[in-house]
């Protein structure tokens with residue numbers, strides 16, 4: 001009798017605890033809504049007009065190079081569904097450059113992207129790592145779906161679509177990952193050429209129970225996102241628009257895409273060349289999390305390299321890590337060495353082509 005009572009009491013306590021856990025989890029799960037438009041902008045890869053790492057003039061324009069400014073389509077965040085007011089990016093986030101807004105979630109959350117296409121091109125929003133159904137995939141291929149499940153794959157100019165992604169355990173950090181990981185979202189209507197056209201952005205997912213209300217990881221002081229990408233303007237879907245516009249083609253360069261290719265490729269970090277990435281600033285002793293991204297480049301890997309400091313990547317000490325195609329990696333740094341330091345790609349050709357930036361560690 002006594003044993004029966006005890007086990008019953010224990011069983012009821014266990015059920016009550018389980019219910020509490022379930023309700024706490026349900027209470028914490030958030031629906032995070034982002035209003036994101038694809039907008040056309042004039043993008044300058046080196047807005048200072050100089051090589052800020054070498055402290056000298058940019059290399060001379062190649063004969064078939066349009067210039068340093070090109071029309072691109074990029075994702076930008078708005079305050080609401082009217083898409084009338086751009087959501088201002090904090091000055092400290094200027095270094096994010098042409099990356100779209102940072103989408104955040106804690107495991108268990110739901111992400112809603114209300115998308116508006118303000119460009120002349122059919123575009124989409126396709127997420128890596130998230131869980132979605134066919135109406136929120138944003139990628140056209142023979143997937144045996146039709147009608148409503150196709151609209152999201154190529155949203156027409158002036159059109160819009162609402163994408164819904166859930167963030168289950170399998171979208172969040174694995175057992176060997178730190179408290180947060182990074183994914184990408186990008187237009188996948190013309191998968192390879194969209195990469196050169198511009199619309200791409202980051203998604204950060206934090207482990208359940210490890211997120212602040214804004215979704216960022218509690219155990220990190222500063223997060224930095226750096227996308228290493230070759231932007232081939234000869235393959236951009238905006239090429240014809242760029243050729244036709246004196247603002248982007250002041251020398252009236254002309255020729256086929258193949259002829260223009262070598263002169264119009266840029267090796268960029270967040271869309272910046274030759275040290276023009278706005279300075280990233282951190283303090284000695286902070287826990288800094290670096291998220292590094294590769295894209296769908298032709299044939300090149302990238303090797304982000306931190307000078308003057310080291311990182312912990314995959315449980316190993318490093319100052320260089322390898323980025324494959326559409327690779328997304330996380331490296332943690334506790335800077336201990338105040339100064340201005342180089343952050344670049346160690347691939348020699350890329351280094352020579354200005355795939356360089358700097359970061360500052362304050363005492």
Ligand SMILES: [Cu+2]
Nearest residue numbers: 302345347350
């Ligand atoms: Cu590289």
